[in-house]
Amino acid sequence: MCGIVGYIGKKEAVTVLLEGLHHLEYRGYDSAGLCVLPSAHSRKRRASVVRSVGKVDALVDLVSKKNVSGFVGIAHTRWATHGRPSVANAHPHSVGNIHVVHNGIIENYQSLREKLIERGCRFRSDTDSEVVAHLIALERVKHDFETSVYRALSKIRGAYALVIVCDDDPDKMIAVKNSSPLVVGVGRDDFIIASDVSAIVQRTKNVLYLNDGEVIVLSRDGEYSVCSLNRLVKRRKPQVIDWSPEQAQKGGYEHFMFKEIFEQPHAVVDALRGRVVISDGLVRLGGLRSVEDRLCQIKRIVIVSCGTSYHAGLVGKYMIEEYAGVSVEVEFASEFRYRKPLVDKHMAVIVISQSGETADTLAAVREAKNKGALTLGIVNAVGSAIARETDAGVYNHAGPEIGVASTKAFTSQLSILVLLTVLLGRGRDMSFVMGQKILTELERIPHLITSILKREKELRVIARAYVKNDAMFFLGRKYHYPIALEGALKIKEIAYVNAQGYASGEMKHGPIALIEDGFPCVFLAPKDSVYEKTLSGMEEVRARGGRIFAVSTVGAKEVSSIADDVFFIPKTLEMLTPLLLVVPLQIFSYHVGVMRGLDVDQPRNLAKSVTVE
Numbered sequence: 001m002c003g004i005v006g007y008i009g010k011k012e013a014v015t016v017l018l019e020g021l022h023h024l025e026y027r028g029y030d031s032a033g034l035c036v037l038p039s040a041h042s043r044k045r046r047a048s049v050v051r052s053v054g055k056v057d058a059l060v061d062l063v064s065k066k067n068v069s070g071f072v073g074i075a076h077t078r079w080a081t082h083g084r085p086s087v088a089n090a091h092p093h094s095v096g097n098i099h100v101v102h103n104g105i106i107e108n109y110q111s112l113r114e115k116l117i118e119r120g121c122r123f124r125s126d127t128d129s130e131v132v133a134h135l136i137a138l139e140r141v142k143h144d145f146e147t148s149v150y151r152a153l154s155k156i157r158g159a160y161a162l163v164i165v166c167d168d169d170p171d172k173m174i175a176v177k178n179s180s181p182l183v184v185g186v187g188r189d190d191f192i193i194a195s196d197v198s199a200i201v202q203r204t205k206n207v208l209y210l211n212d213g214e215v216i217v218l219s220r221d222g223e224y225s226v227c228s229l230n231r232l233v234k235r236r237k238p239q240v241i242d243w244s245p246e247q248a249q250k251g252g253y254e255h256f257m258f259k260e261i262f263e264q265p266h267a268v269v270d271a272l273r274g275r276v277v278i279s280d281g282l283v284r285l286g287g288l289r290s291v292e293d294r295l296c297q298i299k300r301i302v303i304v305s306c307g308t309s310y311h312a313g314l315v316g317k318y319m320i321e322e323y324a325g326v327s328v329e330v331e332f333a334s335e336f337r338y339r340k341p342l343v344d345k346h347m348a349v350i351v352i353s354q355s356g357e358t359a360d361t362l363a364a365v366r367e368a369k370n371k372g373a374l375t376l377g378i379v380n381a382v383g384s385a386i387a388r389e390t391d392a393g394v395y396n397h398a399g400p401e402i403g404v405a406s407t408k409a410f411t412s413q414l415s416i417l418v419l420l421t422v423l424l425g426r427g428r429d430m431s432f433v434m435g436q437k438i439l440t441e442l443e444r445i446p447h448l449i450t451s452i453l454k455r456e457k458e459l460r461v462i463a464r465a466y467v468k469n470d471a472m473f474f475l476g477r478k479y480h481y482p483i484a485l486e487g488a489l490k491i492k493e494i495a496y497v498n499a500q501g502y503a504s505g506e507m508k509h510g511p512i513a514l515i516e517d518g519f520p521c522v523f524l525a526p527k528d529s530v531y532e533k534t535l536s537g538m539e540e541v542r543a544r545g546g547r548i549f550a551v552s553t554v555g556a557k558e559v560s561s562i563a564d565d566v567f568f569i570p571k572t573l574e575m576l577t578p579l580l581l582v583v584p585l586q587i588f589s590y591h592v593g594v595m596r597g598l599d600v601d602q603p604r605n606l607a608k609s610v611t612v613e
């Protein structure tokens with residue numbers, strides 16, 4: 001997820017661009033850049049392009065040392081998806097007199113890059129975005145600016161929001177939206193185009209939302225036209241919004257955490273993008289291509305991570321052992337690195353980390369490498385330490401996760417663990433049919449999560465009944481035991497409730513002593529292979545006066561006669577149920593935290609990335 005800003009009008013573009021980037025910095029902050037076209041009366045004929053690593057302030061410093069002036073410009077703050085943070089990988093990408101900023105993922109960039117190199121194009125970055133600039137520049141040799149853009153767009157696949165300018169057509173700006181956000185601010189005699197309204201709303205409240213597959217051409221004389229990708233004219237009128245910049249950064253949600261809970265369908269889509277080959281029941285993980293042979297030979301896997309990422313690893317264990325037949329252990333990184341782990345070259349150590357900078361997890365990578373194990377990373381932050389030090393890995397592409405409590409990164413991690421399960425399984429004895437069945441259902445998950453999110457008000461009502469509880473159990477069996485741990489962690493982190501997650505079969509071995517009248521227990525009780533056992537556990541709690549909130553699957557009627565509160569989720573494969581089960585628990589914990597008047601985005605004592613031991 002990156003931040004894009006474009007300006008075309010009568011003001012100095014650089015001022016508007018830098019102001020806009022500051023408002024978009026929450027979308028990405030590892031590098032930034034801008035391009036301003038020379039104004040007609042200036043002696044300069046070439047655009048000014050300035051790019052820097054680090055936050056927007058570094059770009060501001062750099063720009064202040066240069067003479068950047070003009071009324072048309074584009075700018076970008078980056079959250080790396082392909083190619084680590086560097087000046088060369090920062091946007092805009094310029095080829096000839098074409099300058100491009102991009103947010104999203106060009107799925108077919110590898111094949112395009114190879115073809116462009118064969119045609120003599122010289123690439124100066126590791127990004128997917130640069131292929132767009134080359135495609136347009138090549139078309140520009142024979143076509144006008146607009147036609148060149150349309151012809152280039154016909155060749156790219158994936159998610160993209162693009163804003164493009166051209167030195168020799170300086171009074172025009174072209175932008176296109178396809179699965180990545182883009183909105184246009186319509187001023188009295190100028191336009192600001194950006195990834196979201198937070199970069200626009202302090203200058204104009206008139207905004208024009210583009211739909212997927214739409215191209216807008218903005219002119220410096222205040223005219224604009226919107227067309228489809230096949231150049232059919234579309235009528236599009238501006239509308240008035242009343243968000244503050246801060247509200248806009250949160251997409252209108254009250255907290256980043258809630259916004260990120262609602263971004264989960266997109267996070268799963270982006271985790272799967274370009275990696276699923278349904279027709280063959282196969283998975284393509286480009287980041288593991290170099291180690292696929294070793295992966296096929298490994299006998300054991302150890303998954304090592306912390307916190308929420310550790311819980312994802314536990315779900316991964318159940319998946320990989322059941323469907324790929326490989327033995328998996330899961331360990332806290334903070335334990336792994338200090339005990340004497342039995343690790344050797346016949347094993348793979350998989351580390352999961354949203355930030356890619358967690359000190360304990362990084363130390364575990366180094367310990368595993370010392371012992372000759374193959375080290376793989378499932379990481380969200382491109383170019384982070386863990387991503388760089390592991391032998392290979394898979395990026396989440398979930399975009400920055402601002403809320404300290406991890407939500408969308410977790411469902412993204414689970415999605416990638418399903419892909420890894422199929423990759424390992426299909427290299428062993430998983431059938432084509434099973435591979436296809438899992439992947440087909442996995443592609444339905446975003447839609448199923450959306451159906452849960454639409455009913456979040458039911459969870460707000462349920463949460464109200466638990467706001468005063470200072471202690472709570474979360475109970476689940478098999479695939480749902482890690483989700484019980486995750487649910488307990490969420491409500492600990494953001495509502496400061498002393499919640500314990502347990503394997504529900506463990507209740508009778510001690511914890512049940514705590515059950516008394518009204519003691520709240522959250523049961524994960526989807527109708528699957530362990531449903532009956534879970535009902536028994538619920539009966540045990542009920543018999544002792546405990547209060548039960550159960551999350552079950554549509555059609556599981558028995559639950560309602562035992563539990564005090566029930567939330568139903570759609571049915572899916574048992575191994576995929578964790579991706580759905582966790583969502584109501586995230587929302588439940590969020591509402592309890594908000595009702596308790598707490599700062600759910602920045603809970604006390606916590607940090608988003610624990611880079612110290």
Ligand code: AGP
Nearest residue numbers: 307308309353354355358405406
């Ligand atoms: C999760 O909500 C917490 N913020 C925390 O447990 C986190 O998952 C843990 O610190 C690991 O972080 P990482 O995924 O960035 O390595």
